[in-house]
Amino acid sequence: MLSLVFLEPNCLDAVPFTTSKIIAEYGKVQHHAIQQMILKYKNDIEEFGRLAFEMRPLETKGGIQEEKIYKLNEQQATLLITYMQNTLPVRKFKKVLVKQFYIMQKELIKRITTRGIAKRAREALTNSINNLPESPHKSMKYKHYTNLVYKIVFGKNSKQLRDDFGIMAKDSLRDYFTTEEITEIEKLENQIGVLIDLGNDYQTIRMTLERKYLK
Numbered sequence: 001m002l003s004l005v006f007l008e009p010n011c012l013d014a015v016p017f018t019t020s021k022i023i024a025e026y027g028k029v030q031h032h033a034i035q036q037m038i039l040k041y042k043n044d045i046e047e048f049g050r051l052a053f054e055m056r057p058l059e060t061k062g063g064i065q066e067e068k069i070y071k072l073n074e075q076q077a078t079l080l081i082t083y084m085q086n087t088l089p090v091r092k093f094k095k096v097l098v099k100q101f102y103i104m105q106k107e108l109i110k111r112i113t114t115r116g117i118a119k120r121a122r123e124a125l126t127n128s129i130n131n132l133p134e135s136p137h138k139s140m141k142y143k144h145y146t147n148l149v150y151k152i153v154f155g156k157n158s159k160q161l162r163d164d165f166g167i168m169a170k171d172s173l174r175d176y177f178t179t180e181e182i183t184e185i186e187k188l189e190n191q192i193g194v195l196i197d198l199g200n201d202y203q204t205i206r207m208t209l210e211r212k213y214l215k
């Protein structure tokens with residue numbers, strides 16, 4: 001399925017949007033005409049949020065220039081399309097766009113719900129670590145187990161994932177994971193908690209999980 005709705009950054013508090021370029025392409029209208037329409041109805045559109053845009057390189061006969069691409073949230077995009085001529089391409093595009101905004105919102109709700117469930121698994125893992133005998137390295141164990149989980153699910157540790165997402169240490173990595181990824185993390189953290197409670201040390205748990213999942 002064509003991607004007409006985007007999430008940047010791909011995290012829970014981001015707002016789904018489409019672009020003026022997408023509207024022009026699938027509505028079979030010149031992008032310049034869509035840009036002009038956005039400027040004409042700017043006050044109306046900004047009743048539904050600040051009008052965002054980015055500059056992208058555009059190759060022309062005269063060389064590389066910059067093109068302004070507007071980013072429109074669901075309400076802004078829907079309003080703009082109502083101002084366009086009701087041609088067959090516009091009607092078809094509007095139906096697909098509405099469906100994709102709905103799917104994106106549904107995915108975000110699923111991720112929020114799944115994160116709430118996964119939080120209990122993370123708390124159970126933390127409790128299992130807290131119940132271990134005191135040692136100089138005990139405070140580092142949660143980080144080690146977290147990186148073990150991420151290595152299995154993503155093939156990277158938390159620092160590498162933060163670099164990929166371009167986020168700081170204070171930001172929550174889990175806001176950027178999909179529902180499927182969060183579910184997989186929850187499963188692994190539950191397994192680690194059980195293995196800790198059974199008296200296994202980190203090296204044993206690491207080898208057990210790597211043999212099972214990293215074949």
